[in-house]
Ligand code: SF4
């Protein structure tokens with residue numbers, strides 16, 4: 001089995017940069033202020049958008065409406081750190097008639113009503129269809145809640161119903177508790193309790209494996225042997241393409257299926273020169289064995305919260321020792337996971 005057949009993607013996000021003003025504990029892509037400030041070039045963005053244009057599916061409600069798993073979103077890192085680029089890629093998407101476009105933001109830049117309204121109006125006038133506003137206690141450590149509220153309120157004025165609040169549970173919880181300013185996570189837990197976290201989707205992958213491990217039960221590596229990630233790695237919805245051109249399946253940060261600047265080359269991914277990827281589509285045990293036998297990986301005594309924890313921990317260990325695996329990309333992802 002030396003080829004992986006990838007279906008054409010029909011929804012996803014363009015990661016403009018991994019640079020972010022925040023360093024959230026749960027970040028799947030290990031974004032951070034410490035990440036190199038590389039931004040996608042206009043040339044690469046255009047090459048990618050041109051190829052996505054006839055593949056991206058509109059929301060079931062129409063091309064001018066948005067949905068998390070439809071259309072195309074601009075994301076990061078934090079896209080508003082480079083507003084000019086965000087505007088430029090929005091214009092490109094409009095020129096290519098890409099449906100259901102939205103930007104994902106942590107709202108740090110919503111410092112007052114005028115700035116917020118001006119930027120969102122400019123984006124709407126450039127062709128953007130909507131906005132997704134992130135709300136959760138990890139982000140609250142960095143972004144004052146009133147900025148989030150402002151993004152939601154003015155987002156509604158500018159984009160109407162095309163505002164996704166992710167996640168609404170936290171938005172209402174923070175409002176109910178009268179939060180103002182930012183809040184450390186420990187303080188959040190003392191005030192709101194831990195129960196709320198069990199109501200929402202919290203993906204145990206990326207940095208969360210290291211920074212939120214205490215919230216989860218842990219298991220030995222063996223528990224995840226026999227599992228393959230073929231389904232996750234070949235899903236055609238909510239894929240990501242980063243500023244280096246890496247094609248990233250779903251939420252599997254740090255794993256590149258290849259160069260999305262040549263999307264047609266990815267219909268069949270050659271696995272013969274990508275042993276890590278080949279192991280992942282076969283059996284997680286293979287990745288573990290590769291780590292142990294060739295790179296001296298040692299099982300974590302404390303265990304793993306999920307298969308993604310095992311996966312990212314072995315990959316991180318390998319990436320620290322060699323750059324021979326081109327599928328472990330971008331390499332900087334592995335520097336910002338906060339693993340010990
Ligand atoms: S989760 Fe979002 S806001 Fe937080 S570090 Fe990652 S990209 Fe930035």
Ligand code: SF4
Nearest residue numbers: 229232252307308311
């Ligand atoms: S185990 Fe690895 S490849 Fe599989 S879904 Fe998790 S991060 Fe992706």
